[in-house]
Amino acid sequence: MYICINGRVLKEEEAKISPFDHGFMYGLGVFETFRVYNGHPFLFDDHFDRLQSSLAALNIKLNVNKASVLHDINELLKVNQLKDAYVRLNVSAGDNAVGLTVEKYENPNVIIYMKPIGQPAQVEKNAVILQIRRNTPEGPLRLKSHHYLNNILAKREVGPDPSVEGIFLTDQGHVAEGIVSNVFWVKDGKVFTPSLSTGILNGITRQFIIELLAFLNIKVEVGHFTKEHLLDCDEAFVTNSIQEVVPVKKLEGKSLPGAAGEITDKLHSYYVIQRNRLWSRKNIQVSEVEVDK
Known part of the structure:
Protein backbone atom coordinates (compact mmCIF):
# COMPACT_ATOMS: atom_id res chain seq x y z
CA MET A 1 0.00 0.00 0.00
CA TYR A 2 0.96 3.63 -0.49
CA ILE A 3 0.73 6.33 2.17
CA CYS A 4 1.35 10.08 2.09
CA ILE A 5 3.85 11.97 4.26
CA ASN A 6 3.85 15.75 4.05
CA GLY A 7 2.34 15.67 0.57
CA ARG A 8 4.65 12.98 -0.76
CA VAL A 9 3.10 9.68 -1.84
CA LEU A 10 5.34 6.67 -1.25
CA LYS A 11 5.23 2.96 -0.49
CA GLU A 12 4.52 2.24 3.16
CA GLU A 13 7.78 0.30 3.56
CA GLU A 14 9.68 3.41 2.47
CA ALA A 15 8.05 5.70 5.02
CA LYS A 16 10.29 7.28 7.67
CA ILE A 17 10.01 9.93 10.38
CA SER A 18 12.68 11.41 12.59
CA PRO A 19 13.28 9.94 16.08
CA PHE A 20 13.16 13.57 17.27
CA ASP A 21 9.50 14.01 16.30
CA HIS A 22 7.79 15.05 19.54
CA GLY A 23 4.78 13.01 18.49
CA PHE A 24 7.01 9.98 18.95
CA MET A 25 8.93 11.26 21.97
CA TYR A 26 6.13 12.85 24.01
CA GLY A 27 2.87 11.75 22.41
CA LEU A 28 2.17 15.20 20.94
CA GLY A 29 -0.05 14.29 18.04
CA VAL A 30 -3.66 13.76 17.06
CA PHE A 31 -5.47 11.88 14.34
CA GLU A 32 -8.78 11.32 12.62
CA THR A 33 -10.06 8.05 11.21
CA PHE A 34 -12.85 7.94 8.67
CA ARG A 35 -14.20 5.91 5.79
CA VAL A 36 -14.28 6.65 2.11
CA TYR A 37 -17.41 5.31 0.42
CA ASN A 38 -17.17 5.04 -3.37
CA GLY A 39 -14.66 7.89 -3.37
CA HIS A 40 -16.53 10.08 -0.86
CA PRO A 41 -14.89 10.80 2.54
CA PHE A 42 -17.93 10.73 4.83
CA LEU A 43 -18.21 13.70 7.25
CA PHE A 44 -14.75 14.91 6.22
CA ASP A 45 -15.51 18.53 7.10
CA ASP A 46 -16.38 17.55 10.68
CA HIS A 47 -13.23 15.45 11.00
CA PHE A 48 -11.05 18.25 9.67
CA ASP A 49 -12.66 20.81 11.99
CA ARG A 50 -12.01 18.60 15.01
CA LEU A 51 -8.44 18.02 13.88
CA GLN A 52 -7.82 21.77 13.71
CA SER A 53 -9.32 22.29 17.16
CA SER A 54 -7.22 19.49 18.66
CA LEU A 55 -4.02 20.82 17.12
CA ALA A 56 -4.71 24.28 18.48
CA ALA A 57 -5.02 22.74 21.96
CA LEU A 58 -1.58 21.14 21.50
CA ASN A 59 -0.03 24.34 20.11
CA ILE A 60 0.71 22.69 16.78
CA LYS A 61 0.37 24.71 13.57
CA LEU A 62 -1.46 22.92 10.78
CA ASN A 63 0.42 23.86 7.64
CA VAL A 64 -1.96 22.22 5.16
CA ASN A 65 -5.50 23.16 4.22
CA LYS A 66 -8.60 21.09 3.61
CA ALA A 67 -8.23 21.19 -0.17
CA SER A 68 -4.66 19.88 -0.10
CA VAL A 69 -5.58 17.03 2.24
CA LEU A 70 -8.48 16.04 0.00
CA VAL A 79 -2.45 4.81 -6.59
CA ASN A 80 -3.89 2.20 -4.21
CA GLN A 81 -6.69 1.47 -6.72
CA LEU A 82 -9.40 1.89 -4.10
CA LYS A 83 -12.89 3.36 -4.02
CA ASP A 84 -13.74 2.25 -0.49
CA ALA A 85 -11.05 2.81 2.10
CA TYR A 86 -10.07 3.21 5.73
CA VAL A 87 -8.22 6.50 6.20
CA ARG A 88 -6.17 7.76 9.14
CA LEU A 89 -5.16 11.41 8.94
CA ASN A 90 -2.38 11.86 11.50
CA VAL A 91 -0.57 15.03 12.54
CA SER A 92 2.38 14.88 14.92
CA ALA A 93 4.28 17.79 16.40
CA GLY A 94 7.39 17.39 14.25
CA ASP A 95 11.10 17.55 15.07
CA ASN A 96 12.48 19.35 18.09
CA ALA A 97 15.30 18.99 20.57
CA VAL A 98 15.12 16.52 23.44
CA GLY A 99 13.14 18.12 26.26
CA LEU A 100 9.78 19.82 26.71
CA THR A 101 9.05 23.08 24.94
CA VAL A 102 6.42 25.77 25.28
CA GLU A 103 7.03 27.16 21.78
CA LYS A 104 4.55 26.57 18.98
CA TYR A 105 5.31 23.60 16.73
CA GLU A 106 5.61 25.15 13.27
CA ASN A 107 6.52 22.11 11.13
CA PRO A 108 4.40 19.11 12.02
CA ASN A 109 4.44 15.83 10.15
CA VAL A 110 1.19 15.14 8.30
CA ILE A 111 0.71 11.47 7.47
CA ILE A 112 -2.24 9.91 5.64
CA TYR A 113 -2.55 6.16 6.06
CA MET A 114 -4.90 4.16 3.87
CA LYS A 115 -6.00 0.55 3.64
CA PRO A 116 -8.79 -1.34 1.88
CA ILE A 117 -11.96 -1.87 3.86
CA GLY A 118 -14.46 -3.34 1.43
CA GLN A 119 -18.19 -2.82 1.38
CA PRO A 120 -19.88 -1.90 4.68
CA ALA A 121 -21.47 -4.80 6.52
CA GLN A 122 -23.52 -4.34 9.66
CA VAL A 123 -22.35 -6.61 12.46
CA GLU A 124 -23.67 -7.14 15.97
CA LYS A 125 -21.49 -7.11 19.06
CA ASN A 126 -21.49 -8.34 22.61
CA ALA A 127 -20.74 -5.63 25.18
CA VAL A 128 -19.16 -6.11 28.60
CA ILE A 129 -18.45 -3.71 31.43
CA LEU A 130 -14.71 -3.26 31.88
CA GLN A 131 -12.97 -3.65 35.21
CA ILE A 132 -10.39 -1.04 34.26
CA ARG A 133 -11.81 2.47 34.63
CA ARG A 134 -11.70 5.24 32.05
CA ASN A 135 -8.79 7.56 32.71
CA THR A 136 -9.44 11.28 32.91
CA PRO A 137 -8.45 13.48 29.94
CA GLU A 138 -5.00 15.05 30.15
CA GLY A 139 -6.53 18.45 29.35
CA PRO A 140 -9.96 20.09 29.57
CA LEU A 141 -11.37 17.80 26.84
CA ARG A 142 -10.40 14.38 25.57
CA LEU A 143 -8.57 14.58 22.26
CA LYS A 144 -8.17 11.82 19.70
CA SER A 145 -4.49 11.82 20.50
CA HIS A 146 -1.52 9.46 20.53
CA HIS A 147 -2.22 8.64 24.20
CA TYR A 148 -3.86 5.20 23.92
CA LEU A 149 -2.55 3.19 26.86
CA ASN A 150 -5.91 3.14 28.68
CA ASN A 151 -7.58 1.79 25.53
CA ILE A 152 -4.86 -0.80 24.98
CA LEU A 153 -5.11 -2.10 28.54
CA ALA A 154 -8.87 -2.33 28.13
CA LYS A 155 -8.49 -4.26 24.88
CA ARG A 156 -6.15 -6.70 26.61
CA GLU A 157 -8.81 -7.18 29.27
CA VAL A 158 -11.54 -8.22 26.79
CA GLY A 159 -9.20 -10.15 24.50
CA PRO A 160 -8.76 -10.33 20.72
CA ASP A 161 -12.35 -11.21 19.73
CA PRO A 162 -13.53 -8.33 17.47
CA SER A 163 -17.17 -9.13 18.26
CA VAL A 164 -16.73 -7.98 21.88
CA GLU A 165 -16.66 -4.31 22.88
CA GLY A 166 -15.66 -3.25 26.37
CA ILE A 167 -17.48 -0.35 28.01
CA PHE A 168 -15.63 1.92 30.42
CA LEU A 169 -17.04 3.32 33.64
CA THR A 170 -15.57 6.44 35.24
CA ASP A 171 -14.01 6.36 38.70
CA GLN A 172 -17.36 7.68 39.94
CA GLY A 173 -19.18 4.68 38.43
CA HIS A 174 -20.80 6.49 35.52
CA VAL A 175 -21.03 4.97 32.04
CA ALA A 176 -18.35 6.52 29.81
CA GLU A 177 -17.58 5.02 26.40
CA GLY A 178 -16.39 1.93 24.59
CA ILE A 179 -12.77 1.05 23.91
CA VAL A 180 -13.12 2.41 20.36
CA SER A 181 -16.68 3.70 20.38
CA ASN A 182 -19.32 5.92 21.88
CA VAL A 183 -22.24 4.26 23.66
CA PHE A 184 -25.99 4.76 23.21
CA TRP A 185 -28.96 2.89 24.64
CA VAL A 186 -32.74 3.05 24.42
CA LYS A 187 -35.40 2.85 27.13
CA ASP A 188 -39.11 3.34 26.45
CA GLY A 189 -38.41 4.97 23.10
CA LYS A 190 -35.87 7.49 24.46
CA VAL A 191 -32.16 7.44 23.67
CA PHE A 192 -29.48 7.96 26.33
CA THR A 193 -25.77 8.66 25.93
CA PRO A 194 -23.03 9.85 28.33
CA SER A 195 -22.12 13.52 28.65
CA LEU A 196 -18.75 14.88 27.53
CA SER A 197 -18.21 15.83 31.18
CA THR A 198 -17.63 12.13 31.91
CA GLY A 199 -14.34 12.58 30.04
CA ILE A 200 -15.28 10.82 26.81
CA LEU A 201 -14.23 11.62 23.27
CA ASN A 202 -16.77 13.67 21.34
CA GLY A 203 -16.90 11.22 18.47
CA ILE A 204 -17.79 12.51 15.01
CA THR A 205 -20.31 9.69 14.57
CA ARG A 206 -21.66 10.45 18.06
CA GLN A 207 -22.30 14.05 17.00
CA PHE A 208 -23.91 12.90 13.75
CA ILE A 209 -26.23 10.47 15.53
CA ILE A 210 -27.35 13.11 18.05
CA GLU A 211 -28.10 15.46 15.12
CA LEU A 212 -29.96 12.71 13.28
CA LEU A 213 -32.05 11.88 16.36
CA ALA A 214 -33.19 15.50 16.46
CA PHE A 215 -34.33 15.34 12.82
CA LEU A 216 -36.18 12.11 13.53
CA ASN A 217 -37.92 13.67 16.54
CA ILE A 218 -36.52 10.97 18.81
CA LYS A 219 -35.81 12.22 22.31
CA VAL A 220 -32.21 11.97 23.50
CA GLU A 221 -30.84 12.63 26.96
CA VAL A 222 -27.15 13.37 27.47
CA GLY A 223 -25.99 13.00 31.05
CA HIS A 224 -24.41 10.96 33.83
CA PHE A 225 -25.79 7.44 34.11
CA THR A 226 -25.01 4.44 36.28
CA LYS A 227 -24.24 0.96 35.05
CA GLU A 228 -27.68 -0.12 36.31
CA HIS A 229 -29.36 2.47 34.06
CA LEU A 230 -27.51 1.07 31.05
CA LEU A 231 -28.29 -2.55 31.94
CA ASP A 232 -32.02 -1.75 32.14
CA CYS A 233 -32.11 -0.75 28.46
CA ASP A 234 -34.43 -2.08 25.75
CA GLU A 235 -31.77 -1.84 23.04
CA ALA A 236 -28.22 -0.54 22.73
CA PHE A 237 -25.67 0.33 20.08
CA VAL A 238 -22.16 1.72 19.81
CA THR A 239 -20.77 4.06 17.16
CA ASN A 240 -17.53 4.97 15.49
CA SER A 241 -16.52 6.28 12.09
CA ILE A 242 -15.23 2.96 10.77
CA GLN A 243 -17.82 0.52 12.13
CA GLU A 244 -20.77 2.95 11.82
CA VAL A 245 -23.82 2.11 13.96
CA VAL A 246 -23.12 -1.22 15.67
CA PRO A 247 -26.05 -3.03 17.34
CA VAL A 248 -25.42 -4.68 20.69
CA LYS A 249 -26.97 -8.15 20.87
CA LYS A 250 -25.77 -8.99 24.37
CA LEU A 251 -24.92 -6.67 27.24
CA GLU A 252 -23.27 -8.30 30.24
CA GLY A 253 -25.02 -11.51 29.21
CA LYS A 254 -28.44 -9.86 28.80
CA SER A 255 -29.98 -10.54 25.38
CA LEU A 256 -30.98 -7.48 23.37
CA PRO A 257 -32.66 -7.18 19.96
CA GLY A 258 -29.43 -6.10 18.27
CA ALA A 259 -29.98 -5.12 14.64
CA ALA A 260 -33.71 -5.74 15.06
CA GLY A 261 -34.00 -2.93 17.61
CA GLU A 262 -36.48 -0.38 16.27
CA ILE A 263 -34.42 2.77 16.86
CA THR A 264 -31.09 1.10 16.14
CA ASP A 265 -32.41 -0.14 12.79
CA LYS A 266 -33.86 3.27 11.91
CA LEU A 267 -30.61 5.09 12.65
CA HIS A 268 -28.59 2.59 10.66
CA SER A 269 -30.93 2.95 7.69
CA TYR A 270 -30.56 6.74 7.64
CA TYR A 271 -26.79 6.41 8.13
CA VAL A 272 -26.65 4.30 4.97
CA ILE A 273 -28.57 6.99 3.06
CA GLN A 274 -26.16 9.74 4.12
CA ARG A 275 -22.75 8.08 3.99
CA ASN A 276 -22.17 8.41 0.24
CA ARG A 277 -22.78 12.16 0.09
CA LEU A 278 -22.62 14.04 3.38
CA TRP A 279 -19.64 16.27 4.19
CA SER A 280 -20.86 17.47 7.58
CA ARG A 281 -23.63 16.67 10.04
CA LYS A 282 -24.59 20.35 9.67
CA ASN A 283 -25.68 19.67 6.09
CA ILE A 284 -28.43 17.18 6.88
CA GLN A 285 -31.52 18.52 5.14
CA VAL A 286 -34.99 17.99 6.55
CA SER A 287 -36.17 17.05 3.06
CA GLU A 288 -33.67 14.17 3.03
CA VAL A 289 -35.08 12.62 6.16
CA GLU A 290 -38.62 11.43 6.64
CA VAL A 291 -39.24 13.10 9.96
CA ASP A 292 -41.78 11.40 12.19
CA LYS A 293 -44.63 13.73 13.08
Whole structure:
Protein backbone atom coordinates (compact mmCIF):
# COMPACT_ATOMS: atom_id res chain seq x y z
CA MET A 1 0.00 0.00 0.00
CA TYR A 2 0.96 3.63 -0.49
CA ILE A 3 0.73 6.33 2.17
CA CYS A 4 1.35 10.08 2.09
CA ILE A 5 3.85 11.97 4.26
CA ASN A 6 3.85 15.75 4.05
CA GLY A 7 2.34 15.67 0.57
CA ARG A 8 4.65 12.98 -0.76
CA VAL A 9 3.10 9.68 -1.84
CA LEU A 10 5.34 6.67 -1.25
CA LYS A 11 5.23 2.96 -0.49
CA GLU A 12 4.52 2.24 3.16
CA GLU A 13 7.78 0.30 3.56
CA GLU A 14 9.68 3.41 2.47
CA ALA A 15 8.05 5.70 5.02
CA LYS A 16 10.29 7.28 7.67
CA ILE A 17 10.01 9.93 10.38
CA SER A 18 12.68 11.41 12.59
CA PRO A 19 13.28 9.94 16.08
CA PHE A 20 13.16 13.57 17.27
CA ASP A 21 9.50 14.01 16.30
CA HIS A 22 7.79 15.05 19.54
CA GLY A 23 4.78 13.01 18.49
CA PHE A 24 7.01 9.98 18.95
CA MET A 25 8.93 11.26 21.97
CA TYR A 26 6.13 12.85 24.01
CA GLY A 27 2.87 11.75 22.41
CA LEU A 28 2.17 15.20 20.94
CA GLY A 29 -0.05 14.29 18.04
CA VAL A 30 -3.66 13.76 17.06
CA PHE A 31 -5.47 11.88 14.34
CA GLU A 32 -8.78 11.32 12.62
CA THR A 33 -10.06 8.05 11.21
CA PHE A 34 -12.85 7.94 8.67
CA ARG A 35 -14.20 5.91 5.79
CA VAL A 36 -14.28 6.65 2.11
CA TYR A 37 -17.41 5.31 0.42
CA ASN A 38 -17.17 5.04 -3.37
CA GLY A 39 -14.66 7.89 -3.37
CA HIS A 40 -16.53 10.08 -0.86
CA PRO A 41 -14.89 10.80 2.54
CA PHE A 42 -17.93 10.73 4.83
CA LEU A 43 -18.21 13.70 7.25
CA PHE A 44 -14.75 14.91 6.22
CA ASP A 45 -15.51 18.53 7.10
CA ASP A 46 -16.38 17.55 10.68
CA HIS A 47 -13.23 15.45 11.00
CA PHE A 48 -11.05 18.25 9.67
CA ASP A 49 -12.66 20.81 11.99
CA ARG A 50 -12.01 18.60 15.01
CA LEU A 51 -8.44 18.02 13.88
CA GLN A 52 -7.82 21.77 13.71
CA SER A 53 -9.32 22.29 17.16
CA SER A 54 -7.22 19.49 18.66
CA LEU A 55 -4.02 20.82 17.12
CA ALA A 56 -4.71 24.28 18.48
CA ALA A 57 -5.02 22.74 21.96
CA LEU A 58 -1.58 21.14 21.50
CA ASN A 59 -0.03 24.34 20.11
CA ILE A 60 0.71 22.69 16.78
CA LYS A 61 0.37 24.71 13.57
CA LEU A 62 -1.46 22.92 10.78
CA ASN A 63 0.42 23.86 7.64
CA VAL A 64 -1.96 22.22 5.16
CA ASN A 65 -5.50 23.16 4.22
CA LYS A 66 -8.60 21.09 3.61
CA ALA A 67 -8.23 21.19 -0.17
CA SER A 68 -4.66 19.88 -0.10
CA VAL A 69 -5.58 17.03 2.24
CA LEU A 70 -8.48 16.04 0.00
CA HIS A 71 -6.13 16.13 -2.99
CA ASP A 72 -3.70 13.79 -1.21
CA ILE A 73 -6.54 11.44 -0.25
CA ASN A 74 -7.69 11.27 -3.86
CA GLU A 75 -4.14 10.60 -5.04
CA LEU A 76 -3.85 7.75 -2.56
CA LEU A 77 -7.17 6.30 -3.70
CA LYS A 78 -5.86 6.30 -7.27
CA VAL A 79 -2.45 4.81 -6.59
CA ASN A 80 -3.89 2.20 -4.21
CA GLN A 81 -6.69 1.47 -6.72
CA LEU A 82 -9.40 1.89 -4.10
CA LYS A 83 -12.89 3.36 -4.02
CA ASP A 84 -13.74 2.25 -0.49
CA ALA A 85 -11.05 2.81 2.10
CA TYR A 86 -10.07 3.21 5.73
CA VAL A 87 -8.22 6.50 6.20
CA ARG A 88 -6.17 7.76 9.14
CA LEU A 89 -5.16 11.41 8.94
CA ASN A 90 -2.38 11.86 11.50
CA VAL A 91 -0.57 15.03 12.54
CA SER A 92 2.38 14.88 14.92
CA ALA A 93 4.28 17.79 16.40
CA GLY A 94 7.39 17.39 14.25
CA ASP A 95 11.10 17.55 15.07
CA ASN A 96 12.48 19.35 18.09
CA ALA A 97 15.30 18.99 20.57
CA VAL A 98 15.12 16.52 23.44
CA GLY A 99 13.14 18.12 26.26
CA LEU A 100 9.78 19.82 26.71
CA THR A 101 9.05 23.08 24.94
CA VAL A 102 6.42 25.77 25.28
CA GLU A 103 7.03 27.16 21.78
CA LYS A 104 4.55 26.57 18.98
CA TYR A 105 5.31 23.60 16.73
CA GLU A 106 5.61 25.15 13.27
CA ASN A 107 6.52 22.11 11.13
CA PRO A 108 4.40 19.11 12.02
CA ASN A 109 4.44 15.83 10.15
CA VAL A 110 1.19 15.14 8.30
CA ILE A 111 0.71 11.47 7.47
CA ILE A 112 -2.24 9.91 5.64
CA TYR A 113 -2.55 6.16 6.06
CA MET A 114 -4.90 4.16 3.87
CA LYS A 115 -6.00 0.55 3.64
CA PRO A 116 -8.79 -1.34 1.88
CA ILE A 117 -11.96 -1.87 3.86
CA GLY A 118 -14.46 -3.34 1.43
CA GLN A 119 -18.19 -2.82 1.38
CA PRO A 120 -19.88 -1.90 4.68
CA ALA A 121 -21.47 -4.80 6.52
CA GLN A 122 -23.52 -4.34 9.66
CA VAL A 123 -22.35 -6.61 12.46
CA GLU A 124 -23.67 -7.14 15.97
CA LYS A 125 -21.49 -7.11 19.06
CA ASN A 126 -21.49 -8.34 22.61
CA ALA A 127 -20.74 -5.63 25.18
CA VAL A 128 -19.16 -6.11 28.60
CA ILE A 129 -18.45 -3.71 31.43
CA LEU A 130 -14.71 -3.26 31.88
CA GLN A 131 -12.97 -3.65 35.21
CA ILE A 132 -10.39 -1.04 34.26
CA ARG A 133 -11.81 2.47 34.63
CA ARG A 134 -11.70 5.24 32.05
CA ASN A 135 -8.79 7.56 32.71
CA THR A 136 -9.44 11.28 32.91
CA PRO A 137 -8.45 13.48 29.94
CA GLU A 138 -5.00 15.05 30.15
CA GLY A 139 -6.53 18.45 29.35
CA PRO A 140 -9.96 20.09 29.57
CA LEU A 141 -11.37 17.80 26.84
CA ARG A 142 -10.40 14.38 25.57
CA LEU A 143 -8.57 14.58 22.26
CA LYS A 144 -8.17 11.82 19.70
CA SER A 145 -4.49 11.82 20.50
CA HIS A 146 -1.52 9.46 20.53
CA HIS A 147 -2.22 8.64 24.20
CA TYR A 148 -3.86 5.20 23.92
CA LEU A 149 -2.55 3.19 26.86
CA ASN A 150 -5.91 3.14 28.68
CA ASN A 151 -7.58 1.79 25.53
CA ILE A 152 -4.86 -0.80 24.98
CA LEU A 153 -5.11 -2.10 28.54
CA ALA A 154 -8.87 -2.33 28.13
CA LYS A 155 -8.49 -4.26 24.88
CA ARG A 156 -6.15 -6.70 26.61
CA GLU A 157 -8.81 -7.18 29.27
CA VAL A 158 -11.54 -8.22 26.79
CA GLY A 159 -9.20 -10.15 24.50
CA PRO A 160 -8.76 -10.33 20.72
CA ASP A 161 -12.35 -11.21 19.73
CA PRO A 162 -13.53 -8.33 17.47
CA SER A 163 -17.17 -9.13 18.26
CA VAL A 164 -16.73 -7.98 21.88
CA GLU A 165 -16.66 -4.31 22.88
CA GLY A 166 -15.66 -3.25 26.37
CA ILE A 167 -17.48 -0.35 28.01
CA PHE A 168 -15.63 1.92 30.42
CA LEU A 169 -17.04 3.32 33.64
CA THR A 170 -15.57 6.44 35.24
CA ASP A 171 -14.01 6.36 38.70
CA GLN A 172 -17.36 7.68 39.94
CA GLY A 173 -19.18 4.68 38.43
CA HIS A 174 -20.80 6.49 35.52
CA VAL A 175 -21.03 4.97 32.04
CA ALA A 176 -18.35 6.52 29.81
CA GLU A 177 -17.58 5.02 26.40
CA GLY A 178 -16.39 1.93 24.59
CA ILE A 179 -12.77 1.05 23.91
CA VAL A 180 -13.12 2.41 20.36
CA SER A 181 -16.68 3.70 20.38
CA ASN A 182 -19.32 5.92 21.88
CA VAL A 183 -22.24 4.26 23.66
CA PHE A 184 -25.99 4.76 23.21
CA TRP A 185 -28.96 2.89 24.64
CA VAL A 186 -32.74 3.05 24.42
CA LYS A 187 -35.40 2.85 27.13
CA ASP A 188 -39.11 3.34 26.45
CA GLY A 189 -38.41 4.97 23.10
CA LYS A 190 -35.87 7.49 24.46
CA VAL A 191 -32.16 7.44 23.67
CA PHE A 192 -29.48 7.96 26.33
CA THR A 193 -25.77 8.66 25.93
CA PRO A 194 -23.03 9.85 28.33
CA SER A 195 -22.12 13.52 28.65
CA LEU A 196 -18.75 14.88 27.53
CA SER A 197 -18.21 15.83 31.18
CA THR A 198 -17.63 12.13 31.91
CA GLY A 199 -14.34 12.58 30.04
CA ILE A 200 -15.28 10.82 26.81
CA LEU A 201 -14.23 11.62 23.27
CA ASN A 202 -16.77 13.67 21.34
CA GLY A 203 -16.90 11.22 18.47
CA ILE A 204 -17.79 12.51 15.01
CA THR A 205 -20.31 9.69 14.57
CA ARG A 206 -21.66 10.45 18.06
CA GLN A 207 -22.30 14.05 17.00
CA PHE A 208 -23.91 12.90 13.75
CA ILE A 209 -26.23 10.47 15.53
CA ILE A 210 -27.35 13.11 18.05
CA GLU A 211 -28.10 15.46 15.12
CA LEU A 212 -29.96 12.71 13.28
CA LEU A 213 -32.05 11.88 16.36
CA ALA A 214 -33.19 15.50 16.46
CA PHE A 215 -34.33 15.34 12.82
CA LEU A 216 -36.18 12.11 13.53
CA ASN A 217 -37.92 13.67 16.54
CA ILE A 218 -36.52 10.97 18.81
CA LYS A 219 -35.81 12.22 22.31
CA VAL A 220 -32.21 11.97 23.50
CA GLU A 221 -30.84 12.63 26.96
CA VAL A 222 -27.15 13.37 27.47
CA GLY A 223 -25.99 13.00 31.05
CA HIS A 224 -24.41 10.96 33.83
CA PHE A 225 -25.79 7.44 34.11
CA THR A 226 -25.01 4.44 36.28
CA LYS A 227 -24.24 0.96 35.05
CA GLU A 228 -27.68 -0.12 36.31
CA HIS A 229 -29.36 2.47 34.06
CA LEU A 230 -27.51 1.07 31.05
CA LEU A 231 -28.29 -2.55 31.94
CA ASP A 232 -32.02 -1.75 32.14
CA CYS A 233 -32.11 -0.75 28.46
CA ASP A 234 -34.43 -2.08 25.75
CA GLU A 235 -31.77 -1.84 23.04
CA ALA A 236 -28.22 -0.54 22.73
CA PHE A 237 -25.67 0.33 20.08
CA VAL A 238 -22.16 1.72 19.81
CA THR A 239 -20.77 4.06 17.16
CA ASN A 240 -17.53 4.97 15.49
CA SER A 241 -16.52 6.28 12.09
CA ILE A 242 -15.23 2.96 10.77
CA GLN A 243 -17.82 0.52 12.13
CA GLU A 244 -20.77 2.95 11.82
CA VAL A 245 -23.82 2.11 13.96
CA VAL A 246 -23.12 -1.22 15.67
CA PRO A 247 -26.05 -3.03 17.34
CA VAL A 248 -25.42 -4.68 20.69
CA LYS A 249 -26.97 -8.15 20.87
CA LYS A 250 -25.77 -8.99 24.37
CA LEU A 251 -24.92 -6.67 27.24
CA GLU A 252 -23.27 -8.30 30.24
CA GLY A 253 -25.02 -11.51 29.21
CA LYS A 254 -28.44 -9.86 28.80
CA SER A 255 -29.98 -10.54 25.38
CA LEU A 256 -30.98 -7.48 23.37
CA PRO A 257 -32.66 -7.18 19.96
CA GLY A 258 -29.43 -6.10 18.27
CA ALA A 259 -29.98 -5.12 14.64
CA ALA A 260 -33.71 -5.74 15.06
CA GLY A 261 -34.00 -2.93 17.61
CA GLU A 262 -36.48 -0.38 16.27
CA ILE A 263 -34.42 2.77 16.86
CA THR A 264 -31.09 1.10 16.14
CA ASP A 265 -32.41 -0.14 12.79
CA LYS A 266 -33.86 3.27 11.91
CA LEU A 267 -30.61 5.09 12.65
CA HIS A 268 -28.59 2.59 10.66
CA SER A 269 -30.93 2.95 7.69
CA TYR A 270 -30.56 6.74 7.64
CA TYR A 271 -26.79 6.41 8.13
CA VAL A 272 -26.65 4.30 4.97
CA ILE A 273 -28.57 6.99 3.06
CA GLN A 274 -26.16 9.74 4.12
CA ARG A 275 -22.75 8.08 3.99
CA ASN A 276 -22.17 8.41 0.24
CA ARG A 277 -22.78 12.16 0.09
CA LEU A 278 -22.62 14.04 3.38
CA TRP A 279 -19.64 16.27 4.19
CA SER A 280 -20.86 17.47 7.58
CA ARG A 281 -23.63 16.67 10.04
CA LYS A 282 -24.59 20.35 9.67
CA ASN A 283 -25.68 19.67 6.09
CA ILE A 284 -28.43 17.18 6.88
CA GLN A 285 -31.52 18.52 5.14
CA VAL A 286 -34.99 17.99 6.55
CA SER A 287 -36.17 17.05 3.06
CA GLU A 288 -33.67 14.17 3.03
CA VAL A 289 -35.08 12.62 6.16
CA GLU A 290 -38.62 11.43 6.64
CA VAL A 291 -39.24 13.10 9.96
CA ASP A 292 -41.78 11.40 12.19
CA LYS A 293 -44.63 13.73 13.08
